[in-house]
Amino acid sequence: MTLSGAAGAVVQVAAVAAGSPMLVGWMRQVRARLEGRAGAGALQPYRELRKLAGKQDVTPEGTTAVFSLAPALVAGVMLVCAAVVPTVTVASPLDSIADLFVVVGLLLVATVALVLAALDTGTPFGGIGASRETTIAALVEPAILVAVYSLSIRASSSNLAAIVRATERRPGDVLTPAGALAFAALVVVIVAETGRLPVDNPATHLELTMVHEAMVLEYSGSRLAILEWAAAMRLAVLVGLLANLYLPAGVAGPRSGPVGIVLGVLAIAAKVAVLAGALAAAEVFVAKLRLFRVPELLAGSYLLGLLAVTAAYFLGPRRA
Amino acid sequence: MSAGAPDARDAPATSGRRHERAALAAGIATSLLGAAGVALGVVAVASGVGPVRVGGALPLAGVTLAAGATGGLFLLLTGAVAVAVGAYSAGYERHGSTGPAQLAAVPFFVAAMLLVPLAGSATTFLAAWELMALASLVAILADHARAAVRDAARWYAVMTHLGFVAILLAFVVLGAAGHADALAVLERRAGSLSSSSRDVVFLLSFLGFGAKAGLVPLHVWLPRAHPEAPSPVSALMSAAMVATGVYGIVRIDVEVLGGGPRWWALVVVLAGATSALFGVIQASVSTDLKRLLAYSTTENMGLVTLALGSSMLLADYGERSLATVALVAALVHVVAHAAFKSLAFLGAGAVLFATGLRDLDLLGGLATRMPATTGLFFVAALGASGLPLGAGFVGEWLLVQSLIHSRPGTGTLLALVMPVAVGVVALTTGLGVAAMVKASGIAFLARPRSAEAARAHEVPAAMVAPMATLAAASAVLAVAPSALAPALGRLARELPGHPGSFPQLGLLLRLPGVAGSVSPGLLAVGVVAASGGVVALRALVGRSRRPRGTRAPLWSGGAGALTERMQYTATSFAEPLQRVFDDVLRPDVDVEVGHVEESRYLVERVRYRSRIGDVVEERVFSRVLDGVHAWASLVRRVHNGSVHRYLAIGALALVAAVAVAR
Numbered sequence: 001m002t003l004s005g006a007a008g009a010v011v012q013v014a015a016v017a018a019g020s021p022m023l024v025g026w027m028r029q030v031r032a033r034l035e036g037r038a039g040a041g042a043l044q045p046y047r048e049l050r051k052l053a054g055k056q057d058v059t060p061e062g063t064t065a066v067f068s069l070a071p072a073l074v075a076g077v078m079l080v081c082a083a084v085v086p087t088v089t090v091a092s093p094l095d096s097i098a099d100l101f102v103v104v105g106l107l108l109v110a111t112v113a114l115v116l117a118a119l120d121t122g123t124p125f126g127g128i129g130a131s132r133e134t135t136i137a138a139l140v141e142p143a144i145l146v147a148v149y150s151l152s153i154r155a156s157s158s159n160l161a162a163i164v165r166a167t168e169r170r171p172g173d174v175l176t177p178a179g180a181l182a183f184a185a186l187v188v189v190i191v192a193e194t195g196r197l198p199v200d201n202p203a204t205h206l207e208l209t210m211v212h213e214a215m216v217l218e219y220s221g222s223r224l225a226i227l228e229w230a231a232a233m234r235l236a237v238l239v240g241l242l243a244n245l246y247l248p249a250g251v252a253g254p255r256s257g258p259v260g261i262v263l264g265v266l267a268i269a270a271k272v273a274v275l276a277g278a279l280a281a282a283e284v285f286v287a288k289l290r291l292f293r294v295p296e297l298l299a300g301s302y303l304l305g306l307l308a309v310t311a312a313y314f315l316g317p318r319r320a
Numbered sequence: 321m322s323a324g325a326p327d328a329r330d331a332p333a334t335s336g337r338r339h340e341r342a343a344l345a346a347g348i349a350t351s352l353l354g355a356a357g358v359a360l361g362v363v364a365v366a367s368g369v370g371p372v373r374v375g376g377a378l379p380l381a382g383v384t385l386a387a388g389a390t391g392g393l394f395l396l397l398t399g400a401v402a403v404a405v406g407a408y409s410a411g412y413e414r415h416g417s418t419g420p421a422q423l424a425a426v427p428f429f430v431a432a433m434l435l436v437p438l439a440g441s442a443t444t445f446l447a448a449w450e451l452m453a454l455a456s457l458v459a460i461l462a463d464h465a466r467a468a469v470r471d472a473a474r475w476y477a478v479m480t481h482l483g484f485v486a487i488l489l490a491f492v493v494l495g496a497a498g499h500a501d502a503l504a505v506l507e508r509r510a511g512s513l514s515s516s517s518r519d520v521v522f523l524l525s526f527l528g529f530g531a532k533a534g535l536v537p538l539h540v541w542l543p544r545a546h547p548e549a550p551s552p553v554s555a556l557m558s559a560a561m562v563a564t565g566v567y568g569i570v571r572i573d574v575e576v577l578g579g580g581p582r583w584w585a586l587v588v589v590l591a592g593a594t595s596a597l598f599g600v601i602q603a604s605v606s607t608d609l610k611r612l613l614a615y616s617t618t619e620n621m622g623l624v625t626l627a628l629g630s631s632m633l634l635a636d637y638g639e640r641s642l643a644t645v646a647l648v649a650a651l652v653h654v655v656a657h658a659a660f661k662s663l664a665f666l667g668a669g670a671v672l673f674a675t676g677l678r679d680l681d682l683l684g685g686l687a688t689r690m691p692a693t694t695g696l697f698f699v700a701a702l703g704a705s706g707l708p709l710g711a712g713f714v715g716e717w718l719l720v721q722s723l724i725h726s727r728p729g730t731g732t733l734l735a736l737v738m739p740v741a742v743g744v745v746a747l748t749t750g751l752g753v754a755a756m757v758k759a760s761g762i763a764f765l766a767r768p769r770s771a772e773a774a775r776a777h778e779v780p781a782a783m784v785a786p787m788a789t790l791a792a793a794s795a796v797l798a799v800a801p802s803a804l805a806p807a808l809g810r811l812a813r814e815l816p817g818h819p820g821s822f823p824q825l826g827l828l829l830r831l832p833g834v835a836g837s838v839s840p841g842l843l844a845v846g847v848v849a850a851s852g853g854v855v856a857l858r859a860l861v862g863r864s865r866r867p868r869g870t871r872a873p874l875w876s877g878g879a880g881a882l883t884e885r886m887q888y889t890a891t892s893f894a895e896p897l898q899r900v901f902d903d904v905l906r907p908d909v910d911v912e913v914g915h916v917e918e919s920r921y922l923v924e925r926v927r928y929r930s931r932i933g934d935v936v937e938e939r940v941f942s943r944v945l946d947g948v949h950a951w952a953s954l955v956r957r958v959h960n961g962s963v964h965r966y967l968a969i970g971a972l973a974l975v976a977a978v979a980v981a982r
Contacts, residue, residue: 050862053858056866056867056868056870059871060871062766064688064765069851072852072854072858076848076849076853076854079850079854083846096837097828097838097842097846098708098838101720101838105708105713109708112753116761116765119757119761119766121876122765122882123874123887124879124888127892128888130761130893131895134757134758134897135900137750137754138750138751138753140750141747142742142747142750145742145746146746149724149739153724156834159836162835207877218874218875221869222862226854306739309735310739314735
């Protein structure tokens with residue numbers, strides 16, 4: 001553990017925590033411009049969070065501690081993920097306590113907390129959202145784990161820093177068929193995990209079509225602010241992870257000084273902005289899928305992951 | 321039990337007191353036997369037990385007791401579960417209607433389960449195995465006035481005895497070929513057996529042990545027997561007895577036979593993967609709480625078997641240290657499963673005790689009425705879902721690590737099997753999460769869906785305390801798996817082909833020859849600290865502007881007053897999954913639309929009925945039973961009551977026997 005690594009870990013948690021609302025605002029802005037609207041500006045999510053934080057807390061009658069504690073748990077899990085995932089530095093001292101499987105599991109823990117909170121309300125919309133989210137989360141799992149498997153073959157480790165460093169050493173390895181297939185699988189999985197089109201529409205106002213939004217329907221005030229912030233962090237962590245898995249250029253190492261860490265922050269901000277902009281632009285052209293078509297999409301992603309693994313075994317570089 | 325609990329409270333006081341004393345005595349005996357099992361297990365792991373020969377205990381062969389670290393681990397597991405279950409059942413059965421014979425069967429059942437890993441010879445093993453089957457059968461029949469219980473017991477009796485026959489035949493072949501009864505001697509001689517007799521022994525023993533472990537397609541007794549047995553017995557069966565099936569596979573197929581050709585491993589992997597997937601899909605759509613837990617047992621034993629099979633496959637390809645990782649994954653998961661599943665069944669028992677209900681569609685709202693049970697069941701559900709911070713995670717992580725780290729170029733088969741196995745484990749985890757979210761979210765949260773659930777009260781402290789102990793054990797296994805490291809280290813050294821390197825299960829989990837680590841303990845600390853930080857942040861930010869918090873009715877999109885019937889039920893929660901897995905589940909759905917007399921366009925009432933049975937039972941076993949029935953009625957034609965004919969058959973059989981044996 002180096003001092004630089006510890007500083008980098010603190011900076012990357014702070015960067016994800018502070019920057020993730022901007023990412024959501026940026027994606028909304030890109031969509032608005034492409035759809036011919038002026039948009040509210042990239043800073044709008046901050047204004048919304050500030051407004052919600054000042055509102056009165058309303059606890060719905062009949063709900064238990066599950067409902068009131070879920071937002072803190074969801075946001076806490078996202079902060080841990082932000083500390084582990086190498087967005088700014090690969091030398092985070094927390095890297096050895098969690099690998100990519102654990103990060104995937106932690107994201108599922110957050111999903112489960114939210115699903116239980118939705119069931120706790122006992123409203124029909126809470127049930128709709130919980131049931132749909134559980135179905136999607138259950139079916140995402142094979143796709144995401146096989147994609148992780150294909151990524152871990154190159155580094156012969158599933159720890160994130162090891163995978164990112166392996167790519168840093170040999171950037172060409174990601175341009176193999178295995179790398180390309182895994183990239184496609186990961187994009188589908190990330191879209192499903194973050195509840196974006198075509199799996200779920202974060203901007204919908206019709207309860208019957210909601211998934212994530214239906215679960216948080218009973219939340220208000222500061223608890224809703226925390227959930228919105230956590231959802232933004234989930235998006236930032238996953239997009240940042242995808243960026244650094246494939247293009248680790250600029251990420252700080254164990255011996256980088258303060259300049260290296262600042263460069264790391266700038267590099268990841270630029271990469272995430274480009275990638276998120278592309279995702280937002282793609283969203284303009286797709287419609288939401290019927291819920292029962294989503295399993296087909298995820299099965300496709302699983303198959304891509306499977307092909308990536310097989311390609312890595314049969315076409316990849318042979319090492320003893 | 322469901323009908324029994326309320327009745328017994330009105331029973332006359334004298335018989336009630338005698339019943340209370342009997343229940344207390346049975347509970348204490350069970351706990352004491354469990355404690356003895358734990359003590360023996362510690363000794364066996366530390367230095368081995370025996371061999372001790374008790375000549376007179378069984379005619380001809382006598383009883384031989386011997387246990388190494390493998391037996392010791394299972395003694396520990398069974399003993400620990402029995403201690404908690406005994407204490408719980410003393411409180412649970414006080415108000416029950418379980419008869420004295422059924423109460424007395426439970427300590428015998430525990431004793432037999434402890435005898436199985438202690439057995440040092442084939443005959444002792446078989447005797448203990450059969451005693452375990454019979455005692456558990458009597459214990460299941462607690463509420464034998466109900467047809468469902470008798471039906472479950474019949475299925476269980478037939479399946480477990482078919483399994484016994486398979487194991488008996490396996491031991492006959494093994495003993496005849498090895499000319500010995502003691503397992504230690506057989507272990508030395510098994511290598512020189514002909515390959516065909518080794519194959520026969522493997523297939524028969526895997527069949528028998530697989531039936532006990534609840535592997536598909538021999539799992540059909542499990543979703544019937546576990547729900548109908550009294551909950552303490554369900555906990556013992558699901559957590560400890562099913563594990564004896566795994567013990568049998570490890571002891572006989574891995575240790576005594578010492579591995580075999582590649583197709584053995586493939587058979588085991590396939591059986592494990594099928595069981596894991598089938599069990600979890602059924603669990604995710606089950607609406608009976610205990611049936612759901614029973615299917616989850618099939619799922620978990622499937623994962624354990626998958627790990628054992630992967631271990632055999634990896635060993636066959638020369639990946640010795642990864643094979644050890646897979647084996648350790650299997651054993652860690654068996655132990656974790658014992659902790660969280662016994663807790664889950666005891667929690668389901670507490671729900672049954674308080675409400676008389678097992679049907680998730682009628683439960684709800686128990687979190688405010690039974691807070692302690694709710695919290696403890698949530699711990700069990702977290703463990704069963706295989707998520708980080710839960711007891712089931714460590715085993716699943718080790719399994720996945722052993723699957724993904726075989727080197728490229730090791731073998732084509734490995735490169736094809738491993739990604740599919742990872743997919744199976746992942747889908748199992750995902751659906752397991754869905755099943756456990758349904759069990760805990762629908763049964764305990766929201767508002768009660770029936771009058772019985774609304775009247776529920778917390779169970780007495782005598783039942784909460786054993787559950788709390790099991791929850792503490794689950795928590796220790798979840799954050800500090802190092803508690804198991806000494807036992808597993810010794811066990812691995814006993815196994816054939818041990819590589820010398822062993823996964824480190826300290827604060828950081830590290831694997832031999834693999835870069836990478838995780839730390840469940842530090843992770844739990846991190847999540848708790850970060851969540852606490854968020855709570856503090858919420859208290860600070862915007863505090864000056866924020867009015868005092870308030871309680872208000874649910875908003876629900878402005879829908880107005882909500883009734884209990886508007887909530888999601890277990891059936892509706894699982895409906896999307898039921899649609900996705902339509903081809904596996906084959907649900908029997910019936911929609912009846914009744915019209916008013918005046919017009920066909922006006923609907924008077926709609927009846928929706930949906931039932932999900934067990935595909936294996938309905939499509940495979942019903943045909944088998946039909947075949948048996950047809951054969952029996954064919955044979956019956958010969959039985960016309962004529963003495964001459966019977967004598968002629970007897971003579972023919974004798975001639976045939978002489979001709980064969982000559």
